[in-house]
Amino acid sequence: MRTEGRRAPDADAPWNEIVPGLWMGGHQYRDAGGQLAPAVVDAQFDVVISLYRREGHGPAAWIDHHHVDLPDGPLSADQLEAVCLLADLAAAAVRSGRRVLVRCHSGYNRSGLVVAHALVTLGFTTEDAIFLLRRQRSPWALNNRLFVDYLTTGLDVARLLAGLEPDGLPG
Numbered sequence: 073m074r075t076e077g078r079r080a081p082d083a084d085a086p087w088n089e090i091v092p093g094l095w096m097g098g099h100q101y102r103d104a105g106g107q108l109a110p111a112v113v114d115a116q117f118d119v120v121i122s123l124y125r126r127e128g129h130g131p132a133a134w135i136d137h138h139h140v141d142l143p144d145g146p147l148s149a150d151q152l153e154a155v156c157l158l159a160d161l162a163a164a165a166v167r168s169g170r171r172v173l174v175r176c177h178s179g180y181n182r183s184g185l186v187v188a189h190a191l192v193t194l195g196f197t198t199e200d201a202i203f204l205l206r207r208q209r210s211p212w213a214l215n216n217r218l219f220v221d222y223l224t225t226g227l228d229v230a231r232l233l234a235g236l237e238p239d240g241l242p243g
Contacts, residue, residue, distance in 0.1 A: 080212040083179050086111030088209045091194070093166040096187045096209050098179025099126045111175070118170035121158050123182040136165075142182045144216060149235035156227050159189035166194065179209065181216040188214065188223050198223050 086109075087097025095117065103109040113120055113130035120131045122139045131137050138161065140154045147155070158174070165172045174190070176182035184205050191201035202220065205213040214220050222230040 080178065080180055080210075080215050082108060083210055083212075087173055087175065087179065090187055090204055090208045091166070091191065093169065093171055094162065094187060094190060095171070095173045096179055096183045096205065096213070097173055097175045098183070099124060099129050099175065099177055101179075111179075113173060113175070116171070117173040119162070119165045119172045121162060121172070121174045121183075121186060123158075123174070123176040123186065142176070144177070144181050146218060147222070147234065149231050152222065152227055152231040152234055155186055155189060156231070159186050159193055159227075162186065162190040163193040166190070180213050181219055184209070184214040184216075185219045185222065189227055192223075 081102075083098055083101045085097070086101045087095045089095050097111055099111050100108055101111050110129060112128070113135075115132045115135060117131065117135065119136045120138070122137065123142045125139055125141070138158060140158065142151055142154070162172045162174055174183045174186045188198070188201040188205055191204065192198055196204070202214055202223065214223075225233075
């Protein structure tokens with residue numbers, strides 16, 4: 073599910089390197105002629121993490137591919153846990169010298185959440201991680217304010233808070 077309404081323009085590249093070995097992208101972009109083009113992954117990366125899937129967009133069958141459907145909106149405790157696990161996987165792969173692509177529909181929010189948390193796992197501050205995404209991918213990266221709030225709160229805390237049932241809170 074993709075949240076409409078933020079009116080972010082399509083990216084001008086299928087994917088961008090955020091730090092050496094860690095790439096962020098989407099399933100479509102605007103080519104040099106301004107036309108909408110599919111971002112198809114073949115074997116350019118050792119690990120591909122997809123938070124959105126579109127038939128025919130790869131990667132090649134032998135590539136280490138992890139797929140979890142995430143909405144571009146409020147996440148459950150289980151979904152936030154999946155973000156943490158995928159970010160840990162991405163960080164470990166980068167540390168071992170593997171080329172990693174994290175992608176979603178447009179390559180701004182869901183992929184940004186995972187990549188930013190991977191950067192924090194790699195030792196960056198949250199603020200520096202967000203800055204890098206916006207500088208390297210697009211100023212529109214992480215335009216979902218809720219995802220920025222998850223990052224600044226800390227994903228472990230956000231996961232605990234998301235797991236609280238409204239009827240279990242003191243009132």
